[in-house]
Amino acid sequence: MFSYKFTASRSKTLRRKQRNFYIFPTANNKFKRKSLHIGKGEATLKLKNNTLDATDYKILAALQEDSRETYTSIGKRLGIAHSTVYDRIKRMEQNGIIKKYTALVDAEKAGTKNITAIMTIYTDPKESEKVAEKLGSAPQILEVYTSLSEELQIIAKVVAQNQETLHDFIANSVAPLLGVLRIRTSILTKKFKETQFSIINDPKRLTFIKETHNIREES
Amino acid sequence: MNADTVSKILRTVSREKAFYFFTSIGNYTGESASSLKEFMGKINEVNLKSLEFHLYRGDFEKWISEVLQDEELAAEVRKLQKFSLIGDALRNQLYVTVSRRLKRLMSEPSPTRI
Numbered sequence: 001m002f003s004y005k006f007t008a009s010r011s012k013t014l015r016r017k018q019r020n021f022y023i024f025p026t027a028n029n030k031f032k033r034k035s036l037h038i039g040k041g042e043a044t045l046k047l048k049n050n051t052l053d054a055t056d057y058k059i060l061a062a063l064q065e066d067s068r069e070t071y072t073s074i075g076k077r078l079g080i081a082h083s084t085v086y087d088r089i090k091r092m093e094q095n096g097i098i099k100k101y102t103a104l105v106d107a108e109k110a111g112t113k114n115i116t117a118i119m120t121i122y123t124d125p126k127e128s129e130k131v132a133e134k135l136g137s138a139p140q141i142l143e144v145y146t147s148l149s150e151e152l153q154i155i156a157k158v159v160a161q162n163q164e165t166l167h168d169f170i171a172n173s174v175a176p177l178l179g180v181l182r183i184r185t186s187i188l189t190k191k192f193k194e195t196q197f198s199i200i201n202d203p204k205r206l207t208f209i210k211e212t213h214n215i216r217e218e219s
Numbered sequence: 220m221n222a223d224t225v226s227k228i229l230r231t232v233s234r235e236k237a238f239y240f241f242t243s244i245g246n247y248t249g250e251s252a253s254s255l256k257e258f259m260g261k262i263n264e265v266n267l268k269s270l271e272f273h274l275y276r277g278d279f280e281k282w283i284s285e286v287l288q289d290e291e292l293a294a295e296v297r298k299l300q301k302f303s304l305i306g307d308a309l310r311n312q313l314y315v316t317v318s319r320r321l322k323r324l325m326s327e328p329s330p331t332r333i
Contacts, residue, residue, distance in 0.1 A: 117245060167244045175239040175247045185245025 052097070055080065059088055060098075064196060067101055114159050116142075117166055119174070120184045121154040127179020128152050134177055140169055163187070225327045228289045229255060238282045242268040255287055255324075259317045262310060270309055275300060279313075292320045 052060075055078065062074045071082040071089070078085070092098045107114060123131050128146065132154050136144045143157040160166035170183060231254040238258060240250040250265050252258035262270065273279050277297070284293035295316050304312055 119245065122249075163244050167241070170245045170247065171239050171241065172235075175241075175251070176235050176237065178234070180247070182249035183245060183247035187244070 052092075055084075056088055056092065059085055060092070063089070063098070114161055115163065115166060115187055116157065116159050117185050117187045119154075119156045119158055119170065120186075121156065121174065122151050122181040122183070123154055124179040124181060125152045127177075128154065131177050131179050135174065138169075138173060158185075220324075220327055222327070224288075225324050228287050228292075229324055231257075232286055236286050238278075238286075240265045240269045240273070242266055242272055255283075255289070255292075255317070255321055259314065259321055262314045262317060267306055267310060270313060271305055274304075274309065274313065289320070292317065295320065 058078050059074060062069060062077065071085040075082040075085045089098065121131065121135075132144050132146055135141050135154065135156050140158050140160060141156050142159055145155045147153040147155055158166065158169070160169060166185075166187070170185065174180065174183060234253070237251045237253040240248045240252075240261065242248055248265055248269055250261055250269075252261045274296070277300070280293040280296045283289050283296060296313070299309070299312055299316065302312070
């Protein structure tokens, strides 16, 4: 179990700051003890127990649904005190499990007319890491992944104002990178789904997958 | 044409300023050229789609003009767009245009040429 300390005034401040957030799950649901930077100062936080328990997961699931939900509301739903919710969230923030709170913006409704594309970059294995790192530093690149396949590939999501700026960026900033062998780019036209990975396995989703699978088998 | 101009046009440019051959927006073929001589060689190697893509976007003339700084060749390549060439006819005509220019430049006296 964690050791908790409740501070009412800080709780209110943090509650106001709540937004959608990202969670960084680690192997076997464990996280390492480490030094953390809090604001301008530095503090070391050590957990008595280095695993998340069921309550932590329920809190994370609640925040993933709506990160602006108050500690009181989450506490009521889970049958625990709001101070417990606060302390657990605070600890998960300090340990980097909750990475940040942010707003999911519908770019179309916000009036931006950017285009998004997926680049598959075939690379020389020796240079692959460097290529991925350089891509990651470009503001146009939203996500970068390496892929396990016959040929070593880097997959990156890129945003640009229009097709011309997309082409210019790829021709002037990606193709010249040492180790880039060739590039395939697909411009995305319509979004059917976008969601964050939920750390809780939703049984309903599993049922949906099973049902879909059965239908395909029968047909 | 003075020797400095000729050697400037015939120089090998950095990786960042090389010409990268694409077949369409964002689809890089893996072929690039860092000098006029290399560019001429690539004309016979790259996919025809790539030649058509770049010629009609004006990419060849832009690179020849801005990077190699050969306005004469850039103007000749620009003229090719008017003929609406496609396929092997485009490849052949582009090759002839570039090789003719290269031959002229190579025949210019230039003690500094590499």
